[in-house]
Amino acid sequence: MTFSYRHPRPALTVDCVVFGLDGQELRVLLIQRNDDPHAGSWALPGGFVELHETLEQAAMRELQEETGLTRVYLEQLYTFGGVDRDPRERVVSVAYYALVKLSDHSVQAATDARDAAWFDVNDLPSLAFDHDAIVDMALYRLKGKVRYQPIGFELLAPRFTLSQLQRMYETILERPLDKRNFRKKILAMDLLVELDEVEQDVAHRAARLYRFDEEKYRRLSEAGFDFQI
Amino acid sequence: MTFSYRHPRPALTVDCVVFGLDGQELRVLLIQRNDDPHAGSWALPGGFVELHETLEQAAMRELQEETGLTRVYLEQLYTFGGVDRDPRERVVSVAYYALVKLSDHSVQAATDARDAAWFDVNDLPSLAFDHDAIVDMALYRLKGKVRYQPIGFELLAPRFTLSQLQRMYETILERPLDKRNFRKKILAMDLLVELDEVEQDVAHRAARLYRFDEEKYRRLSEAGFDFQI
DNA sequence: CCAAAAGTGTTCACGGTACACCCATGC
DNA sequence: GCATGGGTGTACCGTGAACACTTTTGG
Numbered sequence A, B: 001m002t003f004s005y006r007h008p009r010p011a012l013t014v015d016c017v018v019f020g021l022d023g024q025e026l027r028v029l030l031i032q033r034n035d036d037p038h039a040g041s042w043a044l045p046g047g048f049v050e051l052h053e054t055l056e057q058a059a060m061r062e063l064q065e066e067t068g069l070t071r072v073y074l075e076q077l078y079t080f081g082g083v084d085r086d087p088r089e090r091v092v093s094v095a096y097y098a099l100v101k102l103s104d105h106s107v108q109a110a111t112d113a114r115d116a117a118w119f120d121v122n123d124l125p126s127l128a129f130d131h132d133a134i135v136d137m138a139l140y141r142l143k144g145k146v147r148y149q150p151i152g153f154e155l156l157a158p159r160f161t162l163s164q165l166q167r168m169y170e171t172i173l174e175r176p177l178d179k180r181n182f183r184k185k186i187l188a189m190d191l192l193v194e195l196d197e198v199e200q201d202v203a204h205r206a207a208r209l210y211r212f213d214e215e216k217y218r219r220l221s222e223a224g225f226d227f228q229i
Numbered sequence C: 001c002c003a004a005a006a007g008t009g010t011t012c013a014c015g016g017t018a019c020a021c022c023c024a025t026g027c
Numbered sequence D: 001g002c003a004t005g006g007g008t009g010t011a012c013c014g015t016g017a018a019c020a021c022t023t024t025t026g027g
Helices: A055-067 A105-112 A131-145 A162-173 A179-188 A214-222 B055-067 B105-112 B131-145 B162-173 B179-188 B214-222
Strands: A003-005 A011-022 A025-032 A046-048 A073-080 A091-100 A116-120 A192-198 A208-212 B003-005 B011-022 B025-032 B046-048 B073-080 B091-100 B116-120 B192-198 B208-212
Touching (some): A011 A055, A011 A131, A025 A055, A025 A162, A046 A055, A055 A073, A073 A131, A073 B073, A131 A162, B011 B055, B011 B073, B025 B162, B055 B073, B055 B091, B073 B131, B091 B131, B131 B162, B162 B208
Parallel strands (some): A011 A091
Antiparallel strands (some): A003 B003, A011 A025, A011 A046, A025 A116, A073 A091, B011 B025, B011 B046, B025 B116, B073 B091, B192 B208
8 A cells, every 4th residue: 555645755753862870871772773774773763653643652652662661751852854864765853852760660671672772872882874963962952951950850760869869960961060069959949858768778878868849840930930950 | 746655654844933023022924825724824934845955945945935035043943743733634844933134125025025924923813723832932942042042143133232132132031131231241241342333313322333243152152151141 | 401312330149169077877 | 997978067259130320412
């Protein structure tokens, strides 16, 4: 079966840059291509947009199919429309970036998938198509956005220590932050809820756990509050 | 002649939100649709992406064809992929926003075009498709971006007074700025070149003219300088 | 001489930054 | 008892915000 149109059309795809935080490293989830072009190369998960689904739904579906991931934080990044992005034909791709909690078991499974793997963002293989440029832009966006929107929490477990939170910012921003100033500032925003729990199984004084109060953040930001690291 | 594909494809279009500054008003350029759907409605200029052109080239071409505009500042905004955006079939649209100098003669011509007109951004007719949402997002982006990137100059004549510059920011940000603080801050950035000219034909003390030093801005921002209003 | 906008400095409050030591825990 | 990170306060400085009068020019 074929589909005919009066004018030629570009193919439309979505591609996802999935970020995860592994200790002190920011990682990106890549899949290994089975088919040409670029068979064997690493590439971003993604695929063709179906007629019945929105772009975001397409991105979610491809992530699920190719990496097993569900319920990730997803945000549109940019649409790449270079004429020669794909050697076969004209393909326009709407790129998304996603933030996932590597503490989730669902992600652990994907990590073991034979054709999907996490790579240190500073040590990526060269990627198929223009996917290097897409990753670069995603990283740039993440670095910018994490400072004035509380999206970084999407990379952490629901309960975290202040040190983990600080390490997350240091990793993404690629610069050290002062411990006392960081705690003063983040606690002054009054968006963290101090839990009655501490870290377990650490070989030193156990740190207090906190969670991010999303509900309160929503209320405050509607009232004009500006998150800022 | 028809074009056939093994899988169905969404149509791909570009739409442009063109902003211009007319004294104290921020305006948007709209065109009146000749054909159904929404014949007679006002809509954003835009149209189908051809295979041989990039998305940005498509946006430029449509602007030229429908409004006569050339050499505008153009930036990708967002890609709208709702399933029912267009009643005829699935259409995905890459939206751009543009900033133009209403002082340009080329723009004056477009203003007179029988089916293109400038509207006060706070008094728009209801628009075809989801174009209201596109304008809303463009406005939101403009308000955010103008504060930390010197794109506002794209709305002014090449030579401008400090009062005109301040009015531009007040119009976009929709809040008054303090004259002395504004001048102190903008001059401290040292990105304006004081010209040996003053305003002409005004019924009061003539103001000094300045121009924006793009070259210097480029150099400084590569060195990490942050523009900020 | 009057109307209209141009042009110009100082003070204060607040937030960012720099900086070092004691504490709790597990081994 | 020692190694490891957890947890805490103060002083200084620079930037943002508030604020009012004199000057220039054309009509």
